[in-house]
Amino acid sequence: MIPPDPIDLLLERRVIVCVGSGGVGKTSTAAALGLEAARRGRKVLVLTIDPARRLADALGLRATGNDVCRVAVPGAPSEGALDALMLDTRATFDDLIRRLAPDEVRRAEILDNPIYRLVSDSFGSSQEYMATEKLYDVVVSGRYDLVVLDTPPVKNALEFLDAPGRLARFLDRRIVKWFLTPYDENRVFGRVLVGTSGVVFRLLGVIFGREFLADLSRFFVAFRDMYDGFRDRHEAVVRIFEDRSTAFLVVCAPNEASLDVATFFREELLARRLPLAGFVINQVHVADAGAVNVREVLRPLLADLRPARARVVLARCESAHARLRAVAAREVPVRDRIRRYASPELVHREIPVLPEPVRDLAGLDELARHLFGEREACPGAILVPGRSDPRPTA
Amino acid sequence: MPARDVLDARLLFVTGKGGTGKTTVALALARAAAAEGRRVVLVEVDSHRPTLAAWLGIETAYTPVPAGPGLDVANVTWLDALVDWLTGIVPVQRIVRLILTNRMVHLFLDVTPGSREVVLLARIEALLHQYDQVVVDLPATGHAVSLLRVPQQSASLFPTGPLRRTLDGLVVLLARPDTQVVLAALPEEMVVNETIETWQKIAGFRPPLALPLVVLNQALSPDPDPRWREQVRRLAALQPEGPAGEVLRAGLWEAEREEITAEALRRLAREVRARVVVVPLLDTLADPLERVGQVEARLVEALAETSA
Numbered sequence: 001m002i003p004p005d006p007i008d009l010l011l012e013r014r015v016i017v018c019v020g021s022g023g024v025g026k027t028s029t030a031a032a033l034g035l036e037a038a039r040r041g042r043k044v045l046v047l048t049i050d051p052a053r054r055l056a057d058a059l060g061l062r063a064t065g066n067d068v069c070r071v072a073v074p075g076a077p078s079e080g081a082l083d084a085l086m087l088d089t090r091a092t093f094d095d096l097i098r099r100l101a102p103d104e105v106r107r108a109e110i111l112d113n114p115i116y117r118l119v120s121d122s123f124g125s126s127q128e129y130m131a132t133e134k135l136y137d138v139v140v141s142g143r144y145d146l147v148v149l150d151t152p153p154v155k156n157a158l159e160f161l162d163a164p165g166r167l168a169r170f171l172d173r174r175i176v177k178w179f180l181t182p183y184d185e186n187r188v189f190g191r192v193l194v195g196t197s198g199v200v201f202r203l204l205g206v207i208f209g210r211e212f213l214a215d216l217s218r219f220f221v222a223f224r225d226m227y228d229g230f231r232d233r234h235e236a237v238v239r240i241f242e243d244r245s246t247a248f249l250v251v252c253a254p255n256e257a258s259l260d261v262a263t264f265f266r267e268e269l270l271a272r273r274l275p276l277a278g279f280v281i282n283q284v285h286v287a288d289a290g291a292v293n294v295r296e297v298l299r300p301l302l303a304d305l306r307p308a309r310a311r312v313v314l315a316r317c318e319s320a321h322a323r324l325r326a327v328a329a330r331e332v333p334v335r336d337r338i339r340r341y342a343s344p345e346l347v348h349r350e351i352p353v354l355p356e357p358v359r360d361l362a363g364l365d366e367l368a369r370h371l372f373g374e375r376e377a378c379p380g381a382i383l384v385p386g387r388s389d390p391r392p393t394a
Numbered sequence: 395m396p397a398r399d400v401l402d403a404r405l406l407f408v409t410g411k412g413g414t415g416k417t418t419v420a421l422a423l424a425r426a427a428a429a430e431g432r433r434v435v436l437v438e439v440d441s442h443r444p445t446l447a448a449w450l451g452i453e454t455a456y457t458p459v460p461a462g463p464g465l466d467v468a469n470v471t472w473l474d475a476l477v478d479w480l481t482g483i484v485p486v487q488r489i490v491r492l493i494l495t496n497r498m499v500h501l502f503l504d505v506t507p508g509s510r511e512v513v514l515l516a517r518i519e520a521l522l523h524q525y526d527q528v529v530v531d532l533p534a535t536g537h538a539v540s541l542l543r544v545p546q547q548s549a550s551l552f553p554t555g556p557l558r559r560t561l562d563g564l565v566v567l568l569a570r571p572d573t574q575v576v577l578a579a580l581p582e583e584m585v586v587n588e589t590i591e592t593w594q595k596i597a598g599f600r601p602p603l604a605l606p607l608v609v610l611n612q613a614l615s616p617d618p619d620p621r622w623r624e625q626v627r628r629l630a631a632l633q634p635e636g637p638a639g640e641v642l643r644a645g646l647w648e649a650e651r652e653e654i655t656a657e658a659l660r661r662l663a664r665e666v667r668a669r670v671v672v673v674p675l676l677d678t679l680a681d682p683l684e685r686v687g688q689v690e691a692r693l694v695e696a697l698a699e700t701s702a
Contacts, residue, residue: 022412022534023585114551118507127536152536199489200496207483208506209555216506253413257445287644289637297638301629312622313629317645323675324644353647359583 006347007372010277011037013247015139015240016148020251021261025282025351025367028358029251030150031084032367037146038073038082045083045138048150049127066091066134071361083144085134092130093120095137100229106222115219127152132237139240247277249347252338254284254331259338266341278347279338280371285353287321287328294318400607401427401697403574404522405567406529409538410578411588415611415689417445418682419578420531422690428464429694432526435466439514439532439541446531449682458521468521472510475517476503483556508548511541512557515564535577535592542568542575542596542603569601576607577668581614581651581658593666605668609693610659613672616652623649651675671696 010016011033018030027048034046045068071082094111101107110116128151135149205213240246248269252262262279269276294317302310335350342348351370358367400406400423408420424436435458438446447454447469450461456474458466480490493499503509521528532538545564552558567573575596579589589608596605617623630646633639655672662670673692676685 024413115507118548118551200493200499203484203489203493204499204502207480207555208557209552211553212506212551212555212557215551256448258413287640289640292637292641294641297636297641298629301632301634301638301642305625309621309625312619313625313645316617316622316648317626317641320644320648321641324640324647 003344005373006278006345007349010247010249010347011040011042011146013277014146014245015135015243015247016146016277017151017241017246017248018149018251019151019248019265021253021258024251024253024258025358026251027150028364028367029249029280029282029371030148032358032364032371033249034082034084034146034148035071035073035361035364036368036372037148038071038076038080041077041080042145043079043081043083043143044146044148045085045144046148046150047085047087047131047134047138049087049089049131049152066095074361085138087127087131087134089127089130090120092134092137096130096133096233100226102225109222110219113215113219113222115215116222133233136233136237136240140236241274244275247275249277249280251280251282253282254334254338254350256334259334262338276346279341279349280347281335281338281350283353284335284350285324285328285331287325291325292321294321399572400574400576401430403572404527404570405518405573406527407532407538407542407573407575408529408578409532409535409575409592411580411585412534414578414580414585415609416534416578417449417531418686418689419576419609419611419693420529421446421449421686422693423576424465424527424529425462425686426690426694426697427527427529428462431464433464433466433524434527434529435468435521435525436461436529436531437467437518437521438469439530440472440510441469449686458524466525470514470517472514475513478520479513479516479560507551508544509557511544512548512560512564515541515545515567516560519564519567535588539592539595543599546599546601565601568599568603571604573604574607575603575605576609577605578609578611579658579662580612581610581655583654583657586658586661590661590665593668597667608662608666608668608670609673609689610655610662610670611673611689612651612675613655613658614648614651614675615672616656623652648675 016033018026020026030048031046034044037044066085066088068083068085071084073080073082097110098107101110131149131152135147138144138147250262250265252258266276295314298314298317302313305313349371351367354363354366358364406423408416408423410416420436424434428434436446446467450467452459452461454467454469456468456471458468461467477490477494480493484490518528518530532541545561545568549561549565552561577589577592579585593605596603626642626645626649630642634642659670671693673689676688
């Protein structure tokens with residue numbers, strides 16, 4: 001029996017996290033996986049990050065906030081469905097507070113706090129953190145068979161993987177206690193603090209201003225007894241990441257910079273024992289034909305053009321093909337290096353550069369065809385389709 | 395504001411969607427400014443995987459190192475920037491150490507909105523004292539816009555104190571006409587969308603932040619005669635096998651590239667009030683520095699046209 005292709009098994013997971021550097025087609029890949037899974041009868045949510053509205057562009061959606069959009073998938077069985085959601089960081093954060101706050105008053109206290117507003121809007125890792133928060137939310141809701149998460153483009157893999165821990169640390173009991181101490185029981189800021197902490201705290205007061213420290217204390221007070229809730233959720237997100245029904249798919253492009261990021265993700269995932277599912281290399285240029293005599297191969301096709309016109313077309317095709325060959329040659333060593341990571345259990349797909357960027361369902365459909373190999377002729381693909389699918393041979 | 399000014403800018407931020415060639419543009423602009431006799435430093439911000447080091451074949455560090463005539467490069471890392479900033483406020487080294495070795499302080503800085511960005515920007519500002527021009531290779535657009543917004547946004551949180559004074563200084567710095575942002579872009583639809591969105595965000599900054607130049611990389615200026623594109627498309631539609639197919643698909647790709655370049659230029663002209671310089675698709679030189687050289691030559695040529 002032929003063993004199942006890892007990419008087919010991928011669609012049977014509950015969570016797929018697409019990671020990789022920016023500009024390598026991560027969102028399109030996530031959406032194409034979702035499309036194919038819906039066609040196979042699964043209820044799928046593709047979750048992406050707001051700022052550039054990437055998924056909306058790809059799916060032709062124009063929605064805001066945390067609204068789920070249903071994408072019509074031609075040919076999907078009735079039980080299959082594809083939903084798309086663009087993450088609204090602020091709204092997700094607000095939702096989380098609403099859920100965890102013990103009562104109405106506290107809720108308002110937090111949502112109106114100036115520090116909270118800034119943190120939820122532009123906190124260094126808010127986006128990454130809220131992406132994982134929303135992931136938890138939709139996974140636990142049980143409404144979907146599969147959730148595909150398109151991660152924010154981060155320079156550093158750790159930033160994304162560590163995002164859930166950051167807020168948990170932020171609300172670490174010890175730091176909260178430390179900040180609350182000087183303000184407890186209406187004591188004034190200048191109260192005597194003993195030892196190093198006292199000195200440091202006073203210095204912070206000098207540097208950041210007492211007003212800020214007072215605001216920060218109010219902020220922490222507002223969060224009192226919500227810490228367990230945050231910690232529990234953080235731990236739950238980590239459990240989802242580690243679960244064997246989750247898969248991390250590294251998406252990259254055949255250039256050195258993207259390869260570096262992919263390599264780094266691979267190492268990080270392995271080191272953290274997170275389930276690496278494999279690699280998708282997008283935007284691959286292949287020139288199989290070698291040094292072609294363009295005039296000779298095109299001549300039969302150009303017979304009905306006037307000679308002057310034929311010359312223009314020939315010249316353009318000649319230079320385009322030369323350029324394609326140069327690009328393809330440069331990509332070979334990068335592709336070889338990624339191929340070294342391949343194994344029979346891992347997805348390994350090379351996707352040819354598509355004639356136009358994926359911006360609608362037809363484009364996603366073409367991408368899905370390349371990913372899942374049901375390839376009829378794919379008109380307009382830059383390369384010979386057969387070559388775009390070098391499954392590991394040994 | 396004439397785009398020519400970017401070479402005269404004191405502080406130049408370069409950003410763009412991932413994969414649009416912003417590091418190439420940043421290095422090309424820095425080299426062009428240095429070639430005109432300025433002392434220039436090119437800065438990566440808190441980069442964990444410094445690209446410039448690999449390209450230039452040198453070890454980059456927090457302290458600028460020479461990378462060519464008139465050009466230094468540096469990787470402004472957060473912790474070093476923090477030490478510098480604290481030293482400026484608390485001149486006693488022992489106390490700076492005391493602050494920095496305290497675990498609570500690290501947590502505190504981790505949670506204090508914008509503190510990371512502020513010390514990074516403060517270091518960039520400090521470099522202006524040593525150089526004629528500072529070019530900053532910012533992270534990809536989303537993060538870059540939030541970084542540039544920090545001084546304005548977090549000012550309300552800090553009514554007094556040295557941090558507030560730093561923030562006020564940065565707000566003034568960002569509003570100066572010789573502080574400018576350059577966007578790198580590609581002619582692809584989604585990249586153009588993000589470029590327009592970024593332009594709108596930055597144009598909405600109060601006080602304003604100058605954004606005089608968009609560099610459209612990997613573009614193909616359309617042949618004014620559209621017929622070759624139609625012909626290639628017709629031939630490619632026949633889906634010939636073998637080498638003919640490959641050649642035609644290559645031709646088709648470039649025909650499409652011409653069309654999306656035209657479309658990108660139309661949309662940018664309509665929605666972005668900045669000069670757009672087209673950098674043609676390069677013949678993909680293997681050496682990144684050779685690519686940078688070509689982009690530099692193209693930018694210098696295009697920017698000279700504007701001033702003429």
